[in-house]
Amino acid sequence: MIRHVVMFKFKADEAPTxxxxxxxxxxxxxxxxxxxxxxxxxxxGVDDKDIPAHWDAVLISEHTTKEALAAYQQHPDxxxxLKVINDLVSTKVVVDYTL
Incomplete structure (x- = not known):
């Protein structure tokens, strides 16, 4: 089992946006x-934004194998x-690890 963690910093800073x-x-x-x-x-999940140094959001997914994660990353959906993410996110960091 592989856990895939991605944290995002949004381009938008205003609360409604x-x-x-x-x-x-x-x-x-x-x-x-x-x-x-x-x-x-x-x-x-989206951060409550109580601490300015925090990232804005996180995606945590689990995949059956490393190959399944690789297939997920190349899947058309x-x-x-990723096109939407790239339009809305200024920075992201990723960690993948075996459970």
Missing amino acids: RGEVANRLRAVLEPLADSVDGVTSLQF HLEA
Whole structure:
């Protein structure tokens, strides 16, 4: 089992726009749990923004194997989600590790 963790910094800083960004990301990321084989779980969460140094949001997904994670990253639905992410996110960091 592989856990895939991605943290995002949004381009938008204003609260209403920040909420819209979060909703848009949630809308493109959460369906990947059902559309991509090998994804066993997927969660998207938004930081409460109480501490300025925090990242804005996080995606945590689990995949059956390293190969399943690689297939997820090349899946057409994921590639479409990346287009939205790249429009809305200024920075992201990723950690993948074996459970």
